[in-house]
Amino acid sequence: MPGMTRQGGQVWAHVGQAFRETAYDVVVVGAGRMGGACALFLRQLAPDVRLLLVERGGLPNEEGATILAPGVWTALDVPAGREREAAWVRRALAHDFGNVTFGPRPLLDLHAEEGEGRLPSADLLAQFPEAAGLFDPAALPFARVDLEAATYRPGAVALACGQRAVRAGADLLLNTHAHLTPGGVRLDRLTVTNTHQIVTHETHELRAGLVVVAMGADGPHAAEHELGLHTAHGRAYRQLPRLNTPSTDHTPTLRAGGLILRPQHGGFTLVPPIHHRDPHGYRPTGGRLTGVPVGVRRETLEDLLRLMAALPPLATEALEVGHSLADVPGAWLALPEGRADTPPCHQHLTEGVHLLLGGPLADPLGLAVAYDLAARVAGVGERPWA
Structure with a gap:
């Protein structure tokens, strides 16, 4: 079978499901809260765009920085001039994701x-x-x-975004390692041997009009080593x-x-x-x-x-x-511009490649930055917080 149909999109969860696609308009690499949100917003803003969301693990990835993010929304962390974006994120977390518990906590x-x-x-x-x-x-x-601060689980946000993106028509490919290539991605579909080793079962070359690199701390490294593009971003290992x-x-x-x-x-x-x-x-x-x-x-x-x-x-x-x-518990955390006090960002790296980073301030601002990138790709001028 080509995949499991869930209303709009296809879901390939394991190598037993044959993957025969060769091209997409947009491929989002990484289904954490940043990548999942960008995929969801892009499907909502540009429903005719064929979109594939690729994740190395499951949904959500239990080893990524999204699962271990603090999940603390507070206006005290919002840089000057970004207050409206943060307020929009708070409203979205409180009202737009039914299975995300957003609890006020001073x-x-x-x-x-x-x-x-x-x-x-x-x-x-x-x-x-x-x-x-x-x-x-x-x-x-x-x-x-x-007094307006609140707590929530970023992993639940990633799961909700991924599920809603699929319902909105995005395809989802799990347990797959994506490598950046000129004009697209190379996909290594992963499986587990009877000795519990993770190996590449099959490889696919996929053309893409646009690739959004939302791989967290691995994103800048992939851009530099697979495409030869220099970035100023860094990473840190954070334990909790x-x-x-x-x-x-x-x-x-x-x-x-x-x-x-x-x-x-x-x-x-x-x-x-x-x-x-x-x-x-x-x-x-x-x-x-x-x-x-x-x-x-x-x-x-x-x-x-x-x-x-x-x-x-x-x-x-x-x-x-x-x-x-x-x-x-610990995970690698992306540091936009190599600093902990820099807000989430997206960056146009080269023709057809955008980098999307969350980092330490993703809790109050991450969803707004993901929306902003989706709106730019979709050619939408207005933002809901403007």
Whole structure:
């Protein structure tokens, strides 16, 4: 059978389904939230465009940065001039994806020094009693509050976008590694042997009028090494340790020293700041705590140690540091322009190739940037947030 028909588009999930297509108008490589959203918006804006969405894993990819993204929407992270885009993203997340839980959750941005818009953090504990014990008001006496902040699961957004794109007529090819080639892509359809090795089952050459590279941290590398195009973008390996201090639906999200404590699954997911970039070829390794090897890499461990006095739970057994790198969830994260404070972007690399990157600020702005690229490809001048 050529694929499974789901209303509009075809879905090829495994190599047992023969793939005989040879050309598409648009191929989107990467079905994370950026690529999936771009595919969905393009199908909505230009329904006559034949579009293929390609993903190396399943939908959503359980190893990608989308699954491990913080999922924290906050206006405090939005650069000046991008407020309308961020507000549109918030509305879209809250109302346009039925199976995405978008839950309002205030964010307390804690600081050691007084500054514009910062309130005494001790006074805020009366308003947010569930934050008591999570931080030391003497060490972090000031805070900004975003009462409009919210949390959601980016992986659910990627899944919703992929499913809706297929219903809107996009084709979806899973378990396939795409290589960029002049005028299209080369597709390696992957399968698993009886010894659990992932191998290439078959290869296809596919022509495409336009290729959108939405491969996350692998996108700039692919453009440089497969097409010979230089980009200024970087990547970093981000780990998200678990903090097993109890949290509830009423516990606010905390941020101190760039470290986010995101209430999740009855505890906290720790999202460390990104203040470095890792070159290709670098292999992250775990660090050492009191001479004992742990799974948290050295850079992340230093951030946690620096904040232990201000955030007392970090100095308890509630912090999971693991025994090896595999014990702590982590993924490569794209850094637009090589910096953590640069918003998501899309870039025209060469004729027929666009690069689409999310990065650390994809939570509040990613969907708007994906829409903007789709609108440009479709030739639509207006944006919904204008």
